[in-house]
Every structure is written in structure tokens, then in C-alpha cells.
Amino acid sequence: MSLLKVEALSVDIGGKRLLENLDLEIMAGELFGLIGPNGAGKSTLVKAIMQLLPYSGTVSLDGQPLAQLSARARAQRLAYLSQDDRLQWPISVQNLVALGRHPYRGSWWRGAGLGSAGLGGRKGGNAQAQADERAIEQAMQATDIWSLRERRADELSGGERARARLARVLAVEADVLLADEPVAALDPMHQLRVMELLRARCQAGQTVVVVLHDLTLASRFCDRLLLLDQGVAVASGPVETVLSPSHLASVYSVQAIIGEHQDGDQVHRYIVPWTCDRPGGTST
Numbered sequence: 001m002s003l004l005k006v007e008a009l010s011v012d013i014g015g016k017r018l019l020e021n022l023d024l025e026i027m028a029g030e031l032f033g034l035i036g037p038n039g040a041g042k043s044t045l046v047k048a049i050m051q052l053l054p055y056s057g058t059v060s061l062d063g064q065p066l067a068q069l070s071a072r073a074r075a076q077r078l079a080y081l082s083q084d085d086r087l088q089w090p091i092s093v094q095n096l097v098a099l100g101r102h103p104y105r106g107s108w109w110r111g112a113g114l115g116s117a118g119l120g121g122r123k124g125g126n127a128q129a130q131a132d133e134r135a136i137e138q139a140m141q142a143t144d145i146w147s148l149r150e151r152r153a154d155e156l157s158g159g160e161r162a163r164a165r166l167a168r169v170l171a172v173e174a175d176v177l178l179a180d181e182p183v184a185a186l187d188p189m190h191q192l193r194v195m196e197l198l199r200a201r202c203q204a205g206q207t208v209v210v211v212l213h214d215l216t217l218a219s220r221f222c223d224r225l226l227l228l229d230q231g232v233a234v235a236s237g238p239v240e241t242v243l244s245p246s247h248l249a250s251v252y253s254v255q256a257i258i259g260e261h262q263d264g265d266q267v268h269r270y271i272v273p274w275t276c277d278r279p280g281g282t283s284t
């Protein structure tokens with residue numbers, strides 16, 4: 001049985017249809033990729049799943065419509081990394097990551113998380129505080145921002161901040177992680193590291209929905225893909241079927257070099273967009 005199910009989902013905003021009658025089933029432990037060109041509707045789909053946009057249709061988790069869950073239950077079961085990387089106020093990296101534990105806190109918990117003592121400052125505290133500290137530290141180690149933990153998040157580089165924001169959602173330890181372009185700002189090593197991390201999280205039982213523009217990463221790491229174009233599902237299923245040369249040409253308007261690389265006993269496909277089918281140019 002699927003963990004996350006989307007049925008007949010449509011989104012209309014301002015008189016414009018952004019998503020058209022989508023059906024989707026994502027299994028527990030799956031690394032599921034959402035791909036498609038700019039404006040295809042990937043972020044809109046993720047926001048609708050997160051109940052951040054009005055939609056028609058049903059989104060359910062474990063058979064229960066998400067709209068029926070309390071905000072706190074939803075926040076514990078689904079973690080969301082948005083594309084928007086603006087920070088609204090100066091905050092240390094470790095306190096930003098600590099915000100990921102907010103869904104487990106009572107309403108009395110007004111601070112950003114760790115206070116002036118930082119990590120380790122509440123050793124010997126209750127079980128919840130220890131679970132929080134463990135989750136926060138693990139998330140920072142996994143995203144390679146441990147050494148940045150006392151820096152101000154708004155003073156980090158774009159890639160460092162992207163990893164800090166990812167650490168915040170990893171710290172939730174939710175059943176489902178929805179990550180909208182988590183590797184877009186990262187250097188190649190950190191892109192691979194994050195994709196390996198998401199893969200490992202799936203092997204440990206989490207379910208991950210990831211929006212990607214890098215088709216080689218999508219091909220190599222995802223179990224299945226949904227290809228969106230203009231709010232419509234063009235193809236869904238195994239990577240080889242979805243990332244066909246004809247889809248690349250018809251949806252992305254590119255001719256791509258598709259090759260295979262033998263890595264141990266596994267064969268991975270790489271996809272390098274090479275020429276544009278659609279002429280570009282600057283408007284005057």
C-alpha cells in the first residue's frame with residue numbers, strides 16, 4: 001500500500017489552472033523524484049501536498065486525508081524544504097536547525113531552540129531534550145555544517161545556507177521529507193553527498209519526494225519519477241521510461257547525450273543536455 005497518495009488533484013489560482021487532475025502514489029521508503037521544466041508545477045504540487053495551497057482532490061497519508069490531520073501531526077509526519085531561501089531574521093545555524101524540532105514542543109517553547117548554552121547546554125535534561133539535541137547534531141553532521149553551527153545563517157554562502165536549511169528539515173525526522181530543489185545551490189561534492197544522504201534516509205525507512213533539475217542525479221538516485229509539464233503529468237514510473245530521449249525533446253526542448261557508466265555491479269545512466277531545440281536569444 002502507498003504511504004502518500006494524491007488523487008485527482010487540481011490547483012487553480014487567480015483563474016489559472018496550475019495543476020490538472022494529478023494522481024500519484026508514493027511507497028514507504030521510496031526516493032521519488034519530481035522533474036519538469038521551469039513553471040511545470042513541481043513546487044505547486046509539493047505545496048499542495050503540504051496543505052499550503054487550496055486544491056481540489058485528495059492527498060492522504062497512510063489512507064487518512066491530510067486535511068483531517070492537525071497542523072502539529074502534519075508537521076511531525078511531513079517535513080518540507082521550500083525553494084525560498086530568504087531568512088526573516090538573524091539566527092544562528094544551530095538555532096535554525098533546532099526549529100526542525102518545533103513540532104515536538106509544547107506551546108510554551110517560544111525560543112528558537114538551544115538558547116545561549118547551545119548544543120550540549122542541556123545535557124542531563126529530559127528525554128525529549130536529548131532526542132532534540134541528537135536529531136539536531138546528526139542533521140548538522142550529515143549536511144556538513146557542524147563547523148558552521150555558531151555562525152549567523154544569514155551570513156553564510158548560498159550553498160552553506162542551503163545545507164543549513166536542509167539540516168532543519170532533516171532534524172524533524174518526519175516520515176516523509178519533501179525537498180524542493182535541495183541541491184540546486186550546491187557544489188558537485190555536496191550534491192552527491194546530499195543525494196546519498198536522501199538515499200540513506202530512504203533505506204532507513206523515511207520516504208523522500210525530491211524536486212530536481214539535474215537529470216543525471218534524478219536518474220541515478222531516484223526509484224521513480226514524475227515528469228510534469230504545464231501542470232500535467234506527462235510520464236510517471238521507472239527512471240528509464242520517464243527520462244526517454246523523446247520526453248527530453250518534447251518536454252525540455254533539448255537534445256541530450258545519454259550514456260551509461262558501470263559502477264561496480266551497477267550500471268547508471270548519465271544525461272547531459274547538449275543542444276536546445278528551441279532557439280533562444282535576447283529580446284530587445
Ligand SMILES: Nc1ncnc2c1ncn2[C@@H]1O[C@H](COP(=O)(O)OP(=O)(O)OP(=O)(O)O)[C@@H](O)[C@H]1O
Pocket residue numbers: 013014016018036037038039040041042043044045083
Ligand atoms: N501563487 C501563484 N499565483 C499565480 N501563479 C502561480 C502561483 N504560484 C505559481 N504560479 C505559476 O504556476 C506555474 C507553476 O509554478 P511552480 O512554481 O509550481 O513551477 P515549478 O515547476 O516549481 O518551476 P521551477 O522549476 O521554475 O521552480 C508557473 O507558471 C507559476 O508562474
